[in-house]
Amino acid sequence: MATAAATQTRAGATTATTKKRKSPWGQIFVNGVLLLLVLVWIIPTVGLLVSSFRTRFDIQTSGWWTIFPHRDYVTVGEPFAVPDNAGDRNGVMSIAPPNDTGSVAKGTFEQFRDGVTTSDGKYRLVWIGNRRTGQIAIQQQQWISNTNFTLENYQQVLGTTTYEIKQPDGTVTTEQGTNFVNAFINSVIVTVPATVIPILIAAFAAYGFAWMRFPLRRWFFIVVIALLVVPLQTALVPILTDYVKLSLNGTFLGIWLAHTGFGLPLATYLLYSYISTLPRDILESAFIDGASHFTIFTQLILPLSVPALASFAIFQFLWTWNDYLVALIFIGAKPDVQVLTMRLADMVGTRGNDWHLLTAGAFVSMLLPLVVFFSLQRYFVRGLMAGSVKG
Amino acid sequence: MDNQFPEPVATTKAQPAPIAAPVPGGSSAQGPLGWLGTNVGRILISIAIPLLAFYVLYQGFLFLRDTNAPKAVVAVIAIIWGVGGVALLYWVANWVVERMGGEVVSRVQPFVFVGPAIAILAWYLAIPALRTFQLSLMGPTGDTFVGLKNYADVFADRTMFTAFFNNILWIVFGASFCLILGLLVAVLADRSRYETAAKALIFMPMAISMVGASIIFRLIYAVNPNIGLLNAIYTGLTGAEPVAWTASAQLSPWNNLFLIAVMIWLQTGYCMVLFSAAIKGIPTDMLEAARVDGANEFQVFFRIMIPAIMGTIIAVGTTVIIFTLKIFDVVWVMTGGQFNTQVIATQYYREYFTAQNSGTGSAIAIVLLICVIPVMIYNLRGFSEREAF
DSSP, X not given: OHHHHHHHHHHHHHHHHHTTSOOHHHHXXXXXXXXXXXXXXXXXXXXXXXXXXXXXXXXXXXXXXXXXXXXXXXXXXXXXXXXXXXXXXXXXXXXXXXXXXXXXEXXXXXXXXXXXXXXXXXXXXXXXXXXXXOEEEEEEEEEEOOOOBOSHHHHHHHOOSEXXXXXXXXXXXXXXXXXXXXXXXXXXXXXXXXXXXXXXXXXXXXXXXXXXOOTTHHHHHHHHHHHTTOOTHHHHHHHHHHHHHHTOTTSHHHHXXXXXXXXXXXXXXXXXXXHTTSOHHHHHHHHHTTOOHHHIIIIIIHHHTHHHHHHHHHHHHHHHHHOOXXXXXXXXXXXXXXXXXXXXXXXXXXXXXXXXXXXXXXXXXXXXXXXXXXXXXXXXXXXXXXXXXXX | OTTTSSOGGGOOTTOOGGGSOOOOOGGGGGTTTGGGOSHHHHHHHHHHHHHHHHXXXXXXXXXXXXXXXXXXXXXXXXXXXXXXXXXXXXXXXXXXXXXXXXXXXXXXXXXXXXXXXXXXXXXXXXXHHHHHHHHHTBOTTSOSBOTTHHHHHHHHOHHHHHHHHHHHHIIIIIIHHHHHHHHHHHHHHHTOTTHHHHHHHXXXXXXXXXXXXXXXXXXXXXXXXXXXXXXXXXXXXXXXXXXXXXXXXXXXXXXXXXXXXXXXXXXXXXXXXXXXXXXXXXXXXXXXXXXXXXXXXXXXXXXXXXXXXXXXXXHHHXXXXXXXXXXXXXXXXXXXXXXXXXXXXXXXXXXXXXXXXXXXXXXXXXXXXXXXXXXXXXXXXXXXXXXXX
């Protein structure tokens, strides 16, 4: 027994260091699989980010992955006229570039139009124009990367004014900006109170449940727990009916309260499990000193609960910022109160192929949550650990 | 603040210091107002202050509703009004109660604390569920009683049948892939030197909205192989024509898998973080003992790790299944529920807001509710076993 305990402690002390460097092959395998998964996981976001900085024309004509160096055919020199000795233009022709007549490409007009590689693989010849008067362009394989980046997409997505866009063929078109700044501000107006209000209400309630005695206390708390998993869908329409009657529909107050209601069970539950574990003697001695519940709550409990409050705050912030359904139903009617997610979803419907705008818009909507997420990840994870499900 | 009180649970008897400071709040209420003397004056004040508070808040509401001020100004005022307003209401309510003094305070004060939460929960979740149930027994406009007809319609409808079937696909493929991949990453990361970075990157999609994720994946699934990565790879490898991965009824029901991939991408991080914490909680000597006895890594994983974290797997699985059951945004933004990709939540939206049939819409919502009732009961059981409330 004694030896077992001894080896256990030794094992406990050393595994933390030995575990990370086992056999080199094991490490390579572990890191290899991990790298593969991580790559699969970040490629979608990288694609979006890269695309959002590419010009509209580039997005439509070449994949975002062509920003990485790759070998591709690039036109070199001036196109030349189809030589007379090429052969019948309705049959198979053999054409060679004028400066290197040794390498010959054979094909029909249709094949040449898609490009034919010469027999020695040095050039690709592409027919430009029609069958009778067309010319031949010479292409050669080179290492290239399409690194032609622009901020224009962001200017257009954020702004309200019209923009003149020069098309690659020289024509100029004007386009209306999508005014994401407005939607961004709306998202902030919706999100900040919709995060703070439920925390405040839930903290009061959690304190009440944990440290005050009142009739039906247990039953009320059971209701809170039962409501944790109630799907939003059961609540939306009755509340919408009430909102229409109270003309709260499309107001900030309406959507704050809705998010408050839907976030409250989880908030109360999480904060209760935290506040109820605070040491009893602190509260008792404060009572003896004559402090009221309100004073104890604001001066003592709130400061002590900052970690739990922060965990839930991040939770609720991400949830309200990223929410689409609640906003769709309670704001839907008023376009100038629209939040980012709605504006984005609208854009998918109306301008689904304007990838230069969609990618930039999506990235604008992801910016703030990503910053919050990476800077406060620790609290967020702790909130997840307190683990629960939300309706 | 967090540095000062990292884990308040740990601040036990050793720290009675902060208690000496609190200001005696309520008992001083009569001090500055003592000149009023009479009870009438006190009652008037007790009424006037709340009225004034309500008036100020109502003016704020009207201002925000009708204003044409610049957006940034509105934002600042709205945030101050919203957050400050709630704090003010609590303060005023408590102030009024504490002025009453004596027995009343200890009887009424708990309801100042808990009351608003209960009222909001009742208005926003509890009562609406009952009202939705009532509507589900009514006709399309909610004024004639039709009994269980809506439920019969819901279950007889072919598109609804597809929606149920799709939701099952979502649960079978979506939830299980999230759990398996989450577990895989958690176990691998635990043995890797790059644990923190790998976990952060897999976890990152948790911060992205489902609408944003839908756009990210629309870009990947785009039909034009110059835009869509998946079609670029597919046409490059096979030479075949590009495929509309989500927007094609020919692929049905497998086009759902491409929507499910979005959810897997979003939620695997969640599973991974919880599994990772659970794995770190397994006593190392248990794992070492097994290895000393000659178990290989796979045996350690399946015979020891999995049973040890079974509780977490069940809890996380339940959460993911509930999440999956209610999936809406991804389907709505990517396909609008067309091409046989509809799920329960999109059918709900369609019935309610497009077809304007509150009866069947409510019935679908109640079906969703019934699906989560087992979880609700499980939670309640867990609660009554754990807490000596």
